[in-house]
Each structure stands twice: as structure tokens, then as C-alpha cells.
Amino acid sequence: MNNLPMLRQRRGGSGSSFLSRSSGANSPSNNNDVDGNKNTSTATASSEASTTTQSTRDGSVSPAASPKSRRTPKKSLFADEKEYVEQQSMADLTSIKKEHDQMLEQQTDNPSIIAASPDTPIPERQSGKATTATTQTAAPTEKTGNDRGPRAAMGQKSVAKDEGRTRKILTRVISGFAMVSVFLGILYCGHVYICGLVAVCELLLFRELVKVRYNTFFHIIEETIPLFRTTQWMWFAVAIFYTYSDFVVEIIKSNTNLHYLLIYAQFQTPIAFLLYSATFVVTIATMQTGHIKFQLNQLCWTIVVLCLTVGQLKYIMHNVYNGLIWFTLPILLVVTNDIMAYVAGMTCGRKFIQRPFVQLSPNKTWEGFIGGGLCTVFVSWYLARFLAKFTWMTCPTNEFRLLPDALTCDIDPIFHEATSIIPTQVFELFPSVLVTMVPGVVNVCSVDGNTSHLTACISGEPTHSHHHFELALKGVLPMQIHALSLAMFASLVGPFGGFLASAIKRAYGIKDFDSIIPGHGGLMDRMDCQFLMALCTWVHYNTFVKMATVSVPKMIYMYNLLKESEQVEFLEKITEMASEAGLEG
Numbered sequence: 001m002n003n004l005p006m007l008r009q010r011r012g013g014s015g016s017s018f019l020s021r022s023s024g025a026n027s028p029s030n031n032n033d034v035d036g037n038k039n040t041s042t043a044t045a046s047s048e049a050s051t052t053t054q055s056t057r058d059g060s061v062s063p064a065a066s067p068k069s070r071r072t073p074k075k076s077l078f079a080d081e082k083e084y085v086e087q088q089s090m091a092d093l094t095s096i097k098k099e100h101d102q103m104l105e106q107q108t109d110n111p112s113i114i115a116a117s118p119d120t121p122i123p124e125r126q127s128g129k130a131t132t133a134t135t136q137t138a139a140p141t142e143k144t145g146n147d148r149g150p151r152a153a154m155g156q157k158s159v160a161k162d163e164g165r166t167r168k169i170l171t172r173v174i175s176g177f178a179m180v181s182v183f184l185g186i187l188y189c190g191h192v193y194i195c196g197l198v199a200v201c202e203l204l205l206f207r208e209l210v211k212v213r214y215n216t217f218f219h220i221i222e223e224t225i226p227l228f229r230t231t232q233w234m235w236f237a238v239a240i241f242y243t244y245s246d247f248v249v250e251i252i253k254s255n256t257n258l259h260y261l262l263i264y265a266q267f268q269t270p271i272a273f274l275l276y277s278a279t280f281v282v283t284i285a286t287m288q289t290g291h292i293k294f295q296l297n298q299l300c301w302t303i304v305v306l307c308l309t310v311g312q313l314k315y316i317m318h319n320v321y322n323g324l325i326w327f328t329l330p331i332l333l334v335v336t337n338d339i340m341a342y343v344a345g346m347t348c349g350r351k352f353i354q355r356p357f358v359q360l361s362p363n364k365t366w367e368g369f370i371g372g373g374l375c376t377v378f379v380s381w382y383l384a385r386f387l388a389k390f391t392w393m394t395c396p397t398n399e400f401r402l403l404p405d406a407l408t409c410d411i412d413p414i415f416h417e418a419t420s421i422i423p424t425q426v427f428e429l430f431p432s433v434l435v436t437m438v439p440g441v442v443n444v445c446s447v448d449g450n451t452s453h454l455t456a457c458i459s460g461e462p463t464h465s466h467h468h469f470e471l472a473l474k475g476v477l478p479m480q481i482h483a484l485s486l487a488m489f490a491s492l493v494g495p496f497g498g499f500l501a502s503a504i505k506r507a508y509g510i511k512d513f514d515s516i517i518p519g520h521g522g523l524m525d526r527m528d529c530q531f532l533m534a535l536c537t538w539v540h541y542n543t544f545v546k547m548a549t550v551s552v553p554k555m556i557y558m559y560n561l562l563k564e565s566e567q568v569e570f571l572e573k574i575t576e577m578a579s580e581a582g583l584e585g
Contacts, residue, residue: 412545
């Protein structure tokens with residue numbers, strides 16, 4: 001503490017070195033001779049020069065001032081020097097305050113330091129003034145009930161930090177239960193309300209992301225760029241209309257009871273194009289000559305935000321109407337991964353692997369990443385089986401119902417127990433030693449090198465040579481296998497959506513995107529991993545579950561679009577194909 005004035009003097013000297021270099025011979029550092037004595041002649045000349053260049057009280061220059069001294073100094077250089085000195089001074093003050101706070105914390109946590117140096121000045125943080133503690137004695141005090149236990153050895157600041165952490169965790173838990181309750185309530189209300197929830201979330205997500213740059217560059221935007229936020233929301237409206245009007249048209253095509261709306265649905269594409277053209281014209285018309293580069297950067301940022309929110313969530317409505325399990329299961333997997341990664345990182349973080357996991361988010365650890373992934377895969381196996389019991393989750397629909405009603409359908413085979421054979425190519429990705437440790441794996445061998453004669457391997461049999469591994473899962477829902485693949489994606493790729501959000505916050509110097517969720521921040525802070533997961537679910541469904549999205553209502557819709565001669569040809573082909581397949585009558 002006694003070294004604080006010396007620290008300030010040393011830092012002040014480094015901050016003034018720039019001025020010394022820029023002021024030349026008039027610098028105080030050049031007023032010392034070789035022996036260390038003051039050069040009085042230089043100081044006298046400097047004071048005389050300053051006297052002759054003084055201005056009068058009314059602002060006019062005195063006659064003693066020379067024409068050369070009346071020249072205005074270069075503004076840009078002076079401004080750069082002044083800005084540099086101010087920045088250095090602020091940096092020095094910040095560093096001094098940080099070191100001072102660290103010393104205070106050490107003294108608070110260790111009372112012996114205070115007793116050893118009774119004259120150490122201790123600043124009062126609330127008043128901003130410094131007082132001198134003349135006498136401080138470490139007199140023993142009687143410990144109350146709150147002072148006993150683990151906190152007895154903690155300082156006051158450490159206790160406050162521990163209480164703040166506990167309060168923060170409690171707030172996060174309460175907010176988490178509230179969000180889960182709202183989610184389950186809307187899930188019960190039906191598909192239309194779920195789509196409404198998704199639309200509201202997209203609106204809030206877009207608002208939080210565009211507000212980042214708006215708050216950062218408000219001094220440039222204010223009264224300079226017209227219709228700045230208006231053009232951003234126009235782009236959002238165009239993206240939302242094109243994305244979800246296309247989804248509504250798909251639902252109309254797949255439901256014969258809604259085919260009467262097709263006459264209006266055919267205008268969806270031209271309306272979307274007109275909105276796009278109008279927004280494009282307004283955006284270009286509002287560009288200012290002096291801010292074109294900034295506005296182009298802002299336009300790129302708006303497009304990136306639309307790709308993150310509307311683009312990646314384009315097919316989430318399809319997931320909802322393909323069966324609520326394809327909407328609910330991925331969300332719960334990401335939530336599980338977030339929670340278990342947090343718990344694993346908090347309990348085991350940096351105890352086994354000291355190397356940082358990712359530089360964009362220093363608080364993330366390898367233990368949290370690995371522990372969260374393993375728990376997510378484990379939970380997915382049983383969660384998928386549980387959700388598959390409810391037809392409300394498994395049945396697809398193509399109707400817009402405002403009131404919840406029971407769904408009936410032919411249950412897809414992936415929700416029935418079956419014997420699932422794991423492809424042999426999967427085991428080739430792992431070492432054979434690990435594969436043999438998996439329960440139920442069969443080592444298949446060829447006899448005498450004949451690949452047409454395969455049998456289970458017998459240990460010690462010289463004629464047997466390994467060919468491949470097989471694993472048959474009996475009494476397992478195929479949906480559980482799909483859940484494992486989704487869980488792997490949620491554990492390995494999903495977290496990188498959170499790292500992107502961390503990079504954005506780090507770039508713009510913010511802690512949270514918003515404060516609408518107590519203890520969690522903004523909606524972006526909680527849904528940063530959900531975007532890519534929703535897109536992955538749609539790709540997985542259309543690739544491995546339902547290869548084609550063609551249905552009978554869609555075929556009827558396409559048939560009605562054909563010409564009369566084409567319709568006759570189509571019926572002839574269908575009749576011919578039915579006779580070949582033996583489906584006549």
C-alpha cells in the first residue's frame with residue numbers, strides 16, 4: 001500500500017514520455033546536464049518564450065508575439081497526441097485501481113496484513129475518499145452461528161462473492177423452471193400456438209442481435225442515417241413472409257380440405273418478390289455519401305442476423321407438423337447438454353485437462369464439453385422412448401386447429417419395437433479393442449479366407465480370420481437410434497452456436513444480449529445452440545426417416561395443374577403401373 005504513490009509516479013512518467021519526445025528541446029527531461037544539475041539557461045529561455053507569446057485578456061495576441069507564434073498548430077497531430085495521452089492515462093488509472101483492489105482483497109482476506117501495517121491508507125469505495133487507519137488490532141471476536149463452518153476462514157469479500165454466486169444460481173433455476181412451464185403449456189395448446197411461439201422468439205432474437213450494433217454506433221446513426229432501423233425491420237418482414245407463407249402453402253397443398261385456398265396461395269411468390277424489391281430500393285435510396293461503407297457493413301450484418309435466425313429456423317415449422325417429437329426432442333437435448341455441461345464444468349472443470357477448450361469462451365472447459373456430451377447421449381436413449389408413447393408427439397398433422405384435440409394416425413414403424421441392425425461400417429470407425437467391449441457385439445469371421453462362408457469367430461481357431469462386427473438390438477425403438485444421432489450432433493456441433501454468440505458479445509463488449517430472462521440474460525443467450533439443431537433435425541428427418549415429402553393430397557394438387565391431355569396420359573400410366581403390380585380391383 002505504501003508503494004502506491006511510487007506506482008503512480010512511475011506510471012505518470014511513462015505517460016509523459018510521449019509528450020517529451022514530441023516537444024523537443026523544451027521537454028523537462030532535456031533540462032538536466034550530464035552531472036544531473038538543472039540547466040537554468042534553458043529554463044529561463046523557455047519562460048521568456050512563454051511570456052512573449054501570452055495573449056491579452058480579451059483574446060487578442062500581444063504585440064510581442066511573433067507572426068510565427070500566431071500560426072495555428074496542426075490540429076490533427078495535436079488531437080492525436082492528446083487522444084494518445086488520454087488513453088494512456090485512462091489505462092494507467094485502470095491498472096492502478098486494479099492493483100489497489102487486489103491489495104485490498106488480500107488485506108481483507110488476511111487480517112494479519114492489516115495488523116502488520118497499521119498506517120496503510122485504505123480507500124473507502126462508497127465515498128471515494130481515502131482515510132488512514134491509525135490503529136487496527138486483530139482482536140479476537142466471538143464467532144456467531146453465521147461465522148462458523150467453512151465461511152469462518154473466508155474474508156468478507158469472499159463471503160459476499162459466494163452469496164452472490166448462490167443467489168445467481170437460484171435465480172437461474174427459478175427462471176429455468178418458469179421457462180419450462182411456459183414451454184409445456186404452449187406444447188399442450190397445439191401446433192398453431194407453437195408456431196406463434198417460434199415467430200415471437202424469432203422477432204425477439206432479431207431485435208437483440210441488431211440492437212448490438214445499433215447501441216454501439218448510435219453516435220453515427222443519430223440524425224445522420226435516415227430510416228436506419230426501419231430498413232432493418234423491413235428486411236426482417238420480407239424474410240418472415242417468404243419463409244412462413246411458403247410453409248402455409250405447403251400445408252394447403254397437403255390437405256385436400258384446404259385446396260379451395262390454392263387460388264390465393266398462388267400469389268405468395270409474386271407478393272414476396274414485390275416486398276423484396278421495395279425493401280431493396282428503400283435500402284439503396286437511404287444510403288448517405290459519407291457513410292456508405294458503414295451502411296454496407298450494417299447491411300451485411302442484417303443479412304447475417306437473418307441467416308442465423310430466420311434462415312436456420314425456416315424448417316422448424318415443418319418439424320412441428322411432421323410430429324411434435326421432432327420439435328420437442330431436439331430442444332430438450334440441447335437443454336440437457338447445456339445443463340450437464342455447466343454442472344460438469346463447475347464440478348470437474350480443469351481438474352483433468354488444464355488446456356483451454358476454446359479461446360472465444362474462456363469459461364468453457366474440456367470436462368464440461370465431454371461430460372455434457374456423455375450425459376446428453378445417455379438421456380436421449382430414454383427420453384425418445386418416453387416421448388414415443390404419446391400420439392400427441394408422434395402423429396403428424398396438416399390442419400390448423402385453434403383448440404387442442406386428440407390426434408389419431410397410423411403410427412410410423414420407427415415408433416414400434418423392432419430388431420435394429422447397426423451398420424458394420426460404424427464399427428470400422430473405432431478401434432477393434434473398443435468395439436469388442438460393447439455388449440452384444442458379434443465378431444464375424446471368414447473360414448479359410450472364403451468371404452462367402454461367414455460364421456461367428458471362435459477364439460484360437462486358426463482357420464478363422466476377422467471379417468466384420470455385427471450388433472443387433474432387439475426390443476428397441478428405431479426412434480431411439482435416431483435420437484442417438486441427434487444427441488451426438490447436439491453435443492459435438494450444437495455448442496459452437498454458443499461460441500459464436502460469445503464471439504459476438506466479446507467483439508462488442510457486452511455481457512448479455514438482453515435482460516428479459518432473470519439470471520439468463522436475453523433470449524439469444526438461451527437459444528444460441530437451438531438454431532443449427534432445428535436445421536439438423538429437418539435434414540435428418542428428410543434423409544433417414546421420410547425419404548420423400550410426396551403425399552396423396554399433393555399428387556392430387558399436381559394432377560389438377562396438368563392440362564387435360566396430360567391428365568389422360570397420367571391416368572393411363574397409373575392404370576398400367578397398377579396392373580403390373582397386381583393392384584387392379
